[in-house]
Amino acid sequence: MTVVQLDRDIRIKAATYATRLAEVKTQFVDRDDVIDIVAMATLCREHALLIGPPGTAKSSVIDRLRKLLDVRYFAYLLTRFTEPAELFGPLDLVAFQRGSYRVNTDGMLPTAHIAFLDEVFQGSSAILNSLLTIVNERRFYNGSEVVELDLISLFASSNEIPDDPLLAAFSDRFLLRCNLDYVPDDLIEDVLDIGWRGERDRIRTEVAEGERATARTEVTFPLAELIQLQNAVADVDVSGVRDTFAEILRTFRSEGVVFSDRRAVKAMKTFAASALLSGRPRAELSDLGQLVHLWTLPQDEVSIRRILADHQVSVLERGRQVRDITEISLDVRHIMRLRESAQTAEEWREVIRRLHRLTTEVQRDHPGGQEVLGQLQQSQRETVAAYRERFEPNG
Numbered sequence: 001m002t003v004v005q006l007d008r009d010i011r012i013k014a015a016t017y018a019t020r021l022a023e024v025k026t027q028f029v030d031r032d033d034v035i036d037i038v039a040m041a042t043l044c045r046e047h048a049l050l051i052g053p054p055g056t057a058k059s060s061v062i063d064r065l066r067k068l069l070d071v072r073y074f075a076y077l078l079t080r081f082t083e084p085a086e087l088f089g090p091l092d093l094v095a096f097q098r099g100s101y102r103v104n105t106d107g108m109l110p111t112a113h114i115a116f117l118d119e120v121f122q123g124s125s126a127i128l129n130s131l132l133t134i135v136n137e138r139r140f141y142n143g144s145e146v147v148e149l150d151l152i153s154l155f156a157s158s159n160e161i162p163d164d165p166l167l168a169a170f171s172d173r174f175l176l177r178c179n180l181d182y183v184p185d186d187l188i189e190d191v192l193d194i195g196w197r198g199e200r201d202r203i204r205t206e207v208a209e210g211e212r213a214t215a216r217t218e219v220t221f222p223l224a225e226l227i228q229l230q231n232a233v234a235d236v237d238v239s240g241v242r243d244t245f246a247e248i249l250r251t252f253r254s255e256g257v258v259f260s261d262r263r264a265v266k267a268m269k270t271f272a273a274s275a276l277l278s279g280r281p282r283a284e285l286s287d288l289g290q291l292v293h294l295w296t297l298p299q300d301e302v303s304i305r306r307i308l309a310d311h312q313v314s315v316l317e318r319g320r321q322v323r324d325i326t327e328i329s330l331d332v333r334h335i336m337r338l339r340e341s342a343q344t345a346e347e348w349r350e351v352i353r354r355l356h357r358l359t360t361e362v363q364r365d366h367p368g369g370q371e372v373l374g375q376l377q378q379s380q381r382e383t384v385a386a387y388r389e390r391f392e393p394n395g
Helices: 008-025 032-044 058-069 084-088 093-097 125-137 165-172 185-207 223-235 239-254 261-277 285-293 298-310 325-341 345-365 370-391
Strands: 048-051 073-077 114-118 139-142 145-148 153-158 176-179
Touching (some): 008 058, 008 345, 032 048, 032 176, 032 223, 032 261, 032 285, 058 073, 058 114, 058 153, 125 165, 176 298, 223 261, 239 261, 285 298, 325 345
Parallel strands (some): 048 153, 048 176, 073 114, 114 153
């Protein structure tokens, strides 16, 4: 039996990317799922669809991710009256005078690494046809020229999945899906606190004229290293979960869950990426949990969660068991003792990840546990600062 291993450098980069994502999560409330989905899309070079009402931080999450990756970015709100030139570029008059039809794509969607289109299904047929080629083939037909694009992921949002069967082929190109809603009532105070910190940072940045002052939270993850991780996804062994996945697909079909063959094949990429982010060379049963984000129809998500549970794939449910806050407080003390003995960068990153998970648990399950929450948030800030000082002195 061939022993599959991940290169040490790849394991370090994957752990660093996971740590960066954990830092991003601390800047939002109740948005861990969408951040994970967006990150998974970039790692798999796939596209994601975010479903939810305005004001649920869809564009903010994408904007924060593109700053993390320091990539070329394009964002636009589509309406029924949006013209193709608004996305792909205006007519190149110089070329037109020479008898050639082409558009000037500088700074437009065809030049972007990451793109975000709000209300994507409002686009005209001309726009959607061009987008279909872009997301499916990463090509843009500029007059007689075929342009190969550097696009990593196209993110799109909508209030709902359209019923129009003519849009089904386009919609299915978005492998990953996420339903968003406004944060629960018991987290409103956190939204106000974190949101105000973000507004203050923006104000201070905007008034710092002549300076390129980037907040410490804007530490980037190099695009070149992301590309290395994207290539490493192909090295992960997914054969160990294939048979279980096949059984799950048969159950999908028998219960009428809409899941195309294309979506099934691409799903394996998400299993591999999930394993990679955990530093594993082989996909495990837990990685099949990514399927809860790959539904085609929103109403199928509940069925997918149940089917996964029937196949012993653990997926966090809203009805999970709530731990006593005293138990969580003891965990905090244990983790801080681990920090005192941590030596390697990976040990420090694991402390950061565990503190973030506990912070999320307290925010969701114990809205009145402000003392423990404050302790956790302070521990996170101190740990991240100490990590950067120790392992990223020039960061």
